Amino acid sequence: xxxxxxxxxxxxxxxxxxxxAMIASLAGPDQRTRAAPFGHALVELAKSRPxxxxxSADLAKYTDLHIFAQAHPDRFYQMxxxxxxxxSAAAGLAREGFTPIATTYAVFAAxxxxxxxxxxxxxxxxxxxxxxALPGLTTGYGPSHQATEDVAIFRGMPNMTIIDxxxxxxxxxxxPAMVAYQGPVYLRLLRGNVPLVLDEYGYTFxxxxxxxxxxxxxxxxxxxxxxxxxxxxxAQALGDDRIDVAVLHVPTIKPLDEATILAEAxxxxxxxxxxxxxxxxxxxxxxxxxxxxxNGVMPDRGxxxxxxxxxxxxxxxxxxxxxxxGISTEAMARSIREWL
Amino acid sequence: MSTEPTRAGSNVSLRxxxxxxxxxxxxxxxxxxxxxxxQALGISDVLAVSYFHALRYKPEDPEWEGRDRFCxxxxxYAIALYAALIEAGILxxxxxxxxxGDDSRLPMSGMAAYTPGMxxxxxxxxxxxxxxxxMALGLKRKQSDSFVYNLFSDxxxxxxxxxxxxxxxxxxxxxxxxxxxxxxxxxxxxxxRGVLDFEPLAPKFEAFNWFVCRVDxxxxxAVVAAFDAARNHTGPQPRIVICDTRMGKGVPFLEQRERxxxxxxxxxxxxxxxxxxxxxxGQ
Numbered sequence: 094x095x096x097x098x099x100x101x102x103x104x105x106x107x108x109x110x111x112x113x114a115m116i117a118s119l120a121g122p123d124q125r126t127r128a129a130p131f132g133h134a135l136v137e138l139a140k141s142r143p144x145x146x147x148x149s150a151d152l153a154k155y156t157d158l159h160i161f162a163q164a165h166p167d168r169f170y171q172m173x174x175x176x177x178x179x180x181s182a183a184a185g186l187a188r189e190g191f192t193p194i195a196t197t198y199a200v201f202a203a204x205x206x207x208x209x210x211x212x213x214x215x216x217x218x219x220x221x222x223x224x225x226a227l228p229g230l231t232t233g234y235g236p237s238h239q240a241t242e243d244v245a246i247f248r249g250m251p252n253m254t255i256i257d258x259x260x261x262x263x264x265x266x267x268x269p270a271m272v273a274y275q276g277p278v279y280l281r282l283l284r285g286n287v288p289l290v291l292d293e294y295g296y297t298f299x300x301x302x303x304x305x306x307x308x309x310x311x312x313x314x315x316x317x318x319x320x321x322x323x324x325x326x327x328a329q330a331l332g333d334d335r336i337d338v339a340v341l342h343v344p345t346i347k348p349l350d351e352a353t354i355l356a357e358a359x360x361x362x363x364x365x366x367x368x369x370x371x372x373x374x375x376x377x378x379x380x381x382x383x384x385x386x387x388n389g390v391m392p393d394r395g396x397x398x399x400x401x402x403x404x405x406x407x408x409x410x411x412x413x414x415x416x417x418x419g420i421s422t423e424a425m426a427r428s429i430r431e432w433l
Numbered sequence: 434m435s436t437e438p439t440r441a442g443s444n445v446s447l448r449x450x451x452x453x454x455x456x457x458x459x460x461x462x463x464x465x466x467x468x469x470x471x472q473a474l475g476i477s478d479v480l481a482v483s484y485f486h487a488l489r490y491k492p493e494d495p496e497w498e499g500r501d502r503f504c505x506x507x508x509x510y511a512i513a514l515y516a517a518l519i520e521a522g523i524l525x526x527x528x529x530x531x532x533x534g535d536d537s538r539l540p541m542s543g544m545a546a547y548t549p550g551m552x553x554x555x556x557x558x559x560x561x562x563x564x565x566x567x568m569a570l571g572l573k574r575k576q577s578d579s580f581v582y583n584l585f586s587d588x589x590x591x592x593x594x595x596x597x598x599x600x601x602x603x604x605x606x607x608x609x610x611x612x613x614x615x616x617x618x619x620x621x622x623x624x625x626r627g628v629l630d631f632e633p634l635a636p637k638f639e640a641f642n643w644f645v646c647r648v649d650x651x652x653x654x655a656v657v658a659a660f661d662a663a664r665n666h667t668g669p670q671p672r673i674v675i676c677d678t679r680m681g682k683g684v685p686f687l688e689q690r691e692r693x694x695x696x697x698x699x700x701x702x703x704x705x706x707x708x709x710x711x712x713x714x715g716q
Contacts, residue, residue, distance in 0.1 A: 146574070170570060173604070175597035178563045182601070185567020188553070189575065193567075209594070212557045213564055217546055 095407070110410030112233040119231065119288060119319055119411070126286040127261035131224065132160025134268035135194065139165055142272060146186060148172050149196045150179040156196035156226045157284045176206040183221045184213035192220050192272055199225035199240030199281065207246065210277075215252045218276045228257070228281035228318065229370035230401055230418065235408035241401050245375025247279045248347050254278045255346040257318035257370075257377075258298070261287040263344060266298035274300060281318055290322045296342070303350035305357065309339035312429060313357055313392070316368040317343045317377050320399070324368050326422040331429065338429075339363070346377050351384055358385055364394035364432055370420060373400040397432050399425050440485055447653050450520060451481035452714050455683050457516035459710065461532035461539070462696075463703040468533075468541070471680035471693040473513035475617045475651070476584075479676050480517040482656045483582065483613075487664065492522035495549040499579060502568055504553045506561020506585040507615070511543035514551065523550040559592025561585050562612060566598050569610040569671075577609075580664065584613045588620040590631040596641075602671040603642030611663050612643070612673040615650065617680045621694050634675055643673050650676025684709050 096102070120126045139145045139161065151174040153159045162169035172179045176197055183193040202210065202225045214221045225243070232238045247253050256271065256278060258264045264287065271278045294306050306321065307328060314324040321342040328338035341357050343350065358365050358381075365385075367378040378398035385396065401418050415421040419428060458473035483503060484490075490500040505514050512532065518524040524538075531537035538548050542556040553564050565583035572579050589595050602610050620628045631637075635645045644666045646659040656676065663672035681687030681696075684706045690696065698706070 170605075172601060173597070175594075175601065177559070177594035178566065178597035178601050181560055181563025181594065181598065182567030182570065185564040185569070186571045186574075187567075188564070189568055189571025191571055191574065208557055209560060209563070212554055213560050216544075216554055 110413055112408060112410055119283065120286055125289040127289050128286055129157040129160050129284065130261035130264040130287050131268060131282055131284060132157035134265045135161040136164040138269050138272055139168065142192065144190065144192045145194065145272065146170065146191050147194045147196070148179055148183055148186075150174055150176045150201065152197050152226070155198070155284065156224060156282060158194070158196045158224075161194075176201045177209045180206045180209035180221075180223070181213050184209075184219050187214070187219040187221050192222070194222045194224060196224045196226070196282070198238060199228040199243040200238055202279070203240055203243040203246040211250055214277050215250050218252045220275055220277070222271050222278045222280065224280040224282045226282045226284045230406060230414060230420065231283075231319070231370070231411070233409045233411050233414055236405040239406055241372045241406060242375065243281070244346055244369070244371045244377065248375060248380065252277055253347065255281075256344055257281040257346050258283065258344050259318060259321040259342060260290040262289055262292040262296065263298050267344070270298060270300050283319065288322055290325065298344060301345045301348060301350060303341055303343040303345070303353040306340045306342050307338075309337035311336050311363060311433070312338045312366060313341060313360070313363045314338060314366045314368055315341045315343055315354060315357070315377070315381055317346055318370050320368040320370050320420065323420065323422050323425055327426045327429065330422065330426045334430075336430075336433065343377060346380065349380055349384065354381060354384060355388055355390060358390050358392055362393050364397065364429070365392040366397045366399055366429060366432070368399040368420070368425060371400055372403055373398045374403055376400060395432065397428070399428060443485070445485075447481045447485055447657070448715070450485045451478045451653065452710065453520050454480055454513070454516045455710055456707065457519050457529060458512050459703060459707055460529055461512050461515065462698065464530055465533045465541075466700070467697045468695065469509045469512055470696050470698065471619070471687055471690070472510055472615070472617060473516060474684060474687065475678040475680045475682045476510060476513050476615050477516070477682070478651050478653050479584075479613060479615065479656055479678070480513060482653060482660055484517050484521045486657055487660045488582065489579070490521070490523075495523050499577070501579050502552050502565070502581045504555075504561045504565050504568070504581065504583040505543050505551065506553070506555045506583055506589060507558065508542035508544070508554070508556025510584070510586075511539070511541065511551075514543060515539050515548070518548070518550045521550075524548070558586075558589045559594040561589075562595050562598035562602070565610055565612075566602050566605070566607060569602070569607040570605065572609055573607075580609050580611055582611045582613060584615065587614060587616040587618065587625045587631060588628070590614070590634070591629045599638065599641045599643070606669040607671045608666075608669050610671040612671065614673065614675045615678055616675060617678045619680050619694050638673050643671050644668055645673050645675065647675040647677070650678035651682050683713060
């Protein structure tokens, strides 16, 4: 329950964290990052793909599309703060044979432009790539900007592929793959200084494939997006306590790599935890739960979800909120210890 | 002008084309017994001018790259567009009786995946103009001289997305985009201006930097002149032809029905309507 607005909060020791501190980056203080991997990957790809055009609804700068717009001003369309038009016009350009990359924030695509994405784009599988910053809980601005249910919304849309990349290394590989793929794509975009993690694991992105990043005997974390980065940190932390954690990264949320997930979940002796930067309703967690139940798979040590609660979330600093809602590394490690 | 032959090699007048489009629409309406027949009769003159005066296309190749694009934003007007596409030779006449039936290529609401000549999926109102903006941008990228026509309705003026697209088309100076608004004055809940008053309409589009013509949409000569003016206008701006039409036009007893957005027509009335239409032919 949110505190009454007429109740004055107690002063915080040391001032606390600021909302603005973590808008631009999810990286920890000493973490390796790469700047605007999405924008730079598009610029590179545009050299060999003259059909590639970019559109944004007054958020090119905040979706890293400005990098593409600067490199190819004649191939960038500013559609104004008009998301319904953004999606309709992208559909029109796709009809004329172009491959439009349409960018905005996840909340605006999922909530405001849904009907236009559904009918003008997805119904005919038009070749539009919708890349949206601030997926799930990646800003402290409050519910107006927190797309906590974006995956649930797009999972219900036929023909739509949903990609939730973990880091800069993966985004660089996702961009050419999604442009090579014929059909609509919803990309949960990480922008700004994006953490660099998976290169250390020798990981390569494959369209539609879930991949084991590390193996482990006690716990299997099935995760997507930035939660795979967190899962790897959790595995490290729990490893110090001799808890052996496997991490299965599922960047393609729809269609789901059912065979790989089932094979991993069937392995003996493990707790299965699905970790997602999304409400526990309608996202990867419930997708995996449904898959396991349809196939009669009940993991030996149970099935659990790490995800956001079914609530409108607080405004505040992102690290505070991730901890409050259970998706920080520390909170996830705590939960898993309790479940074991 | 309306009695002059249309399209190369044809000696059929626009008035005759409009008659045949109305007739096709009535025959389709009879299959379902009810439907958007009043809109179809009202827009037939505009469709005759579109398909037999204004648009560039090849009936045998509906996806010919050099064609002008005709987008039907108002999906429920599909009955009228099928009637025109049949007359244009893009659809075969013998499919007319399949209208709205199982596995038909002519569903009640127009969809691009179903029907040759149907450029977009309309029906979720307020989509067409935005899609047309994207197509117009795309045609410019390809340095094509084709035009995009988007037919929408006064009811769609209620949709915010229509105005997003209108502002964008003006801002992007889309001189290859021609909007056609059917102002027939009637929506699902009643008179359009009673549902949401959109007048004065022409100044709204002028303020959005469009070139505007407003005509009686059932006066074929006036529609031809307006379509020509829209196409030949040299200003770097989108163009719109606002067409005031009469619901049920050509069949007086249908024109006079008060609630005519979705018309119920009794079985014996269809033949009566066709007879009245035939009597007015050539007049």
